[in-house]
Amino acid sequence: MSAHERTAAPREKGPLVSSETSVRPGAHVPDAATPAGERPGGRAGSPGAGAGAVAAAGVPFAARPRRATARSALRLFRSEVGLVFRRPRTVAMLSVVAVVPVLCGVAIRVFGGEGTALLTQVAGNGLALGFVAFSFMVPLILPLVVAVVAGDAVAGEAGLGTLRYLLTAPAGRARLLGVKFAGMAVFALVTCLIIMVAGLVTGLVLFPVGPVTLLSGTTVPLAEGLLRIGLIALYVTLGMIALGTLALAVSVFTDTSIGAVVTTVVLVLVSQILTVIPQLDAVSPYLLTSWFQRFDGALREPLATADMGQGVLAFAAYIAIFGSVAWARFTSRDITS
Amino acid sequence: MSTRARAVRWGVPAAAVLVVAGAIGAGPVIAAVQGEPQLPELTAEQLIGEVGAKWSGPGTLPPMSGTIVETASLGIPGLPAAPVGTSPLALLSGSHELKVWYGSADRFRLAIPGAMSEQNVIYNNGQAWWWDSAANTATKIKLPSEAPAPAPLPTAVTPPDAARQALAMAETDTAVSVGNDATVAGRAAYELVLAPKAAESLVRDVRLAIDGETLVPLRVQVFAKGAAEPAFEVGFDSITFAEPAAENFTFTPPPGAKVTEGELPALSRQRPQMPAGDVAVTGDGWTSVVTLPFDAAALKDNPILASARPVEGGRVITTKLVSALLTDDGRLLVGAVTPETLEKAAG
Numbered sequence: 001m002s003a004h005e006r007t008a009a010p011r012e013k014g015p016l017v018s019s020e021t022s023v024r025p026g027a028h029v030p031d032a033a034t035p036a037g038e039r040p041g042g043r044a045g046s047p048g049a050g051a052g053a054v055a056a057a058g059v060p061f062a063a064r065p066r067r068a069t070a071r072s073a074l075r076l077f078r079s080e081v082g083l084v085f086r087r088p089r090t091v092a093m094l095s096v097v098a099v100v101p102v103l104c105g106v107a108i109r110v111f112g113g114e115g116t117a118l119l120t121q122v123a124g125n126g127l128a129l130g131f132v133a134f135s136f137m138v139p140l141i142l143p144l145v146v147a148v149v150a151g152d153a154v155a156g157e158a159g160l161g162t163l164r165y166l167l168t169a170p171a172g173r174a175r176l177l178g179v180k181f182a183g184m185a186v187f188a189l190v191t192c193l194i195i196m197v198a199g200l201v202t203g204l205v206l207f208p209v210g211p212v213t214l215l216s217g218t219t220v221p222l223a224e225g226l227l228r229i230g231l232i233a234l235y236v237t238l239g240m241i242a243l244g245t246l247a248l249a250v251s252v253f254t255d256t257s258i259g260a261v262v263t264t265v266v267l268v269l270v271s272q273i274l275t276v277i278p279q280l281d282a283v284s285p286y287l288l289t290s291w292f293q294r295f296d297g298a299l300r301e302p303l304a305t306a307d308m309g310q311g312v313l314a315f316a317a318y319i320a321i322f323g324s325v326a327w328a329r330f331t332s333r334d335i336t337s
Numbered sequence: 338m339s340t341r342a343r344a345v346r347w348g349v350p351a352a353a354v355l356v357v358a359g360a361i362g363a364g365p366v367i368a369a370v371q372g373e374p375q376l377p378e379l380t381a382e383q384l385i386g387e388v389g390a391k392w393s394g395p396g397t398l399p400p401m402s403g404t405i406v407e408t409a410s411l412g413i414p415g416l417p418a419a420p421v422g423t424s425p426l427a428l429l430s431g432s433h434e435l436k437v438w439y440g441s442a443d444r445f446r447l448a449i450p451g452a453m454s455e456q457n458v459i460y461n462n463g464q465a466w467w468w469d470s471a472a473n474t475a476t477k478i479k480l481p482s483e484a485p486a487p488a489p490l491p492t493a494v495t496p497p498d499a500a501r502q503a504l505a506m507a508e509t510d511t512a513v514s515v516g517n518d519a520t521v522a523g524r525a526a527y528e529l530v531l532a533p534k535a536a537e538s539l540v541r542d543v544r545l546a547i548d549g550e551t552l553v554p555l556r557v558q559v560f561a562k563g564a565a566e567p568a569f570e571v572g573f574d575s576i577t578f579a580e581p582a583a584e585n586f587t588f589t590p591p592p593g594a595k596v597t598e599g600e601l602p603a604l605s606r607q608r609p610q611m612p613a614g615d616v617a618v619t620g621d622g623w624t625s626v627v628t629l630p631f632d633a634a635a636l637k638d639n640p641i642l643a644s645a646r647p648v649e650g651g652r653v654i655t656t657k658l659v660s661a662l663l664t665d666d667g668r669l670l671v672g673a674v675t676p677e678t679l680e681k682a683a684g
Contacts, residue, residue, distance in 0.1 A: 120473050120593070121473065121593065124592065124593040125593075131453075135453050210592075211592075213591035213592070213593070213594070215450075215453070215454060215455040215470045216448065216455050216457060216468070216470070217455075217457055217468035217470065217475065217588060217590070217591055217594070218584070218588075218591070219589070219591045219592070281432050293452055293453075296450075296452065296453045299453075300448075300450065300455060301584070302582065302584075302585070304450070306575075313360075317357040317360070320353045320356070320357065321350060321353045321354055321357060323353075324349045324350040324352075324353045325350040327346075327349065327350075328346045328347045328349055328350050331346060332342070332343045332346045332347070
């Protein structure tokens with residue numbers, strides 16, 4: 001983005017700000033529009049933060065020290081994360097995500113682990129509940145939760161009519177998109193950690209804990225088992241960030257967040273169906289969902305590094321492609337809402 | 338924003354797509370640029386001679402580890418689209434992956450990875466284990482006393498075995514030639530082409546890729562007549578000739594697992610029940626036809642039967658490589674030949 005673009009954009013949008021009088025709570029409103037630094041309804045933003053932003057906005061961008069822009073980006077990021085995690089729907093989704101491993105553990109405890117070996121293992125070793133939790137969540141619930149947050153990131157602001165206020169902040173569109181991406185990534189990480197911790201804690205409370213049996217039949221010590229669960233959490237997080245980037249790209253193209261969320265979820269479902277059809281085996285390496293399941297490589301001996309490494313590369317490719325699509329669209333489109 | 342600036346902006350995702358496509362396509366492109374691998378010229382006779390000399394006895398494979406991929410598209414009608422488990426039947430359609438660690442003839446491990454599951458055969462100095470993570474069972478395999486190593490999977494599954502079988506068939510009824518050198522699992526390989534001479538055979542040719550350096554068979558492909566893609570293929574996807582880590586060959590049943598002793602469950606469970614009666618083989622080599630008594634009632638609800646084509650005196654099932662004729666008088670004729678040949682054989 002050129003310096004001209006960055007300084008000119010807020011000025012062009014200026015009149016629009018004054019024409020809009022009602023602001024819905026819970027949406028982003030940049031500090032420049034509310035000099036007191038308080039978000040409407042006091043939901044986000046730290047008091048006093050706005051004053052600095054206003055002062056900075058008055059100075060031409062090129063003259064502004066880098067530190068100030070970094071600080072404003074950080075502030076934007078903090079406010080984004082606060083906004084994401086304080087939404088009632090986020091809290092509800094995270095609760096569901098945390099409850100599934102607990103329910104799963106209680107069910108195995110009460111009814112016994114008959115059925116697949118994985119469930120049987122949980123009864124003998126609580127740590128296995130961490131794996132079981134991921135294998136339950138990764139196909140649908142986790143992508144759904146991430147899609148809701150990422151699909152809403154830009155389209156939600158546009159739908160509420162708050163996106164143009166955000167663009168008046170001296171942050172620049174690319175940085176705003178970066179902040180949205182970072183917020184989504186943090187959410188994905190937190191969600192995966194919640195699944196891991198909920199699974200582990202439930203497992204520790206309800207079942208005996210000891211050395212872990214891997215899929216290959218090898219038994220590894222407790223500490224290594226924990227490390228492997230951590231590896232799974234990181235791998236799944238990266239996969240979810242890749243999916244979230246896709247959702248973010250869709251989100252940039254539309255003003256209705258539900259449209260972006262549904263599009264992403266439908267894409268996930270369709271690609272899961274495609275992975276099951278053996279005639280379409282040739283397509284499946286290009287689908288995101290077929291790489292999600294490869295987290296089980298962490299449970300093999302020797303570690304299936306080739307498989308998981310390819311998965312990481314696939315995720316990186318998705319992030320690069322859809323991240324740049326989102327950037328190209330977001331920085332070149334006319335924001336009218 | 339000007340159209341030009343917008344176009345420049347969209348150039349970034351376009352470049353990202355190109356970079357990714359380039360990264361994916363780099364392998365084949367590099368291979369195409371490098372052209373065929375250059376191996377010393379060998380005639381078919383020399384190649385068979387060298388391979389035969391190396392593998393005629395109990396061949397000693399060099400220590401290696403790798404991934405074998407088996408792909409079958411036999412065109413069997415009505416076979417479940419995604420057969421589950423590792424029954425021999427499951428190998429008849431779709432693509433399957435097998436990991437191999439081979440230390441020596443008395444130390445090897447095969448693993449079949451599945452989604453959140455894994456099956457293993459571990460053989461170490463006379464002790465063989467079958468581990469099935471989905472069933473949570475460890476089976477100590479009873480080994481026949483005369484044969485030290487078990488045949489862990491249908492014999493045609495590992496490339497060396499398949500090659501041995503195919504070479505055994507190379508007799509008067511086969512046109513043997515050396516094809517263009519191939520690249521398999523990143524290694525330059527000779528390609529031995531075995532084509533049946535008989536016109537009634539459904540097989541166009543069988544291609545063996547043999548590693549140029551170690552003479553280890555790396556890939557076997559079976560092509561049906563009139564098909565560009567192999568109907569059956571088993572070969573290494575990646576291979577490393579190095580001693581695998583010793584941990585691969587040790588197995589202790591994990592706590593909590595059911596430990597049993599017995600035969601290989603995957604094979605015993607699924608072994609087809611051979612009908613009692615006389616089994617006759619007519620014809621020879623590529624065109625041999627197996628005739629066995631068969632009660633069609635046993636297949637009554639099988640979807641395979643629904644696709645059978647009625648002919649005079651019976652019903653015919655055709656696939657890319659194999660035809661089967663179910664006669665009305667209760668015989669089953671099977672062979673890698675045209676249906677007409679079967680009808681002739683049925684008389």
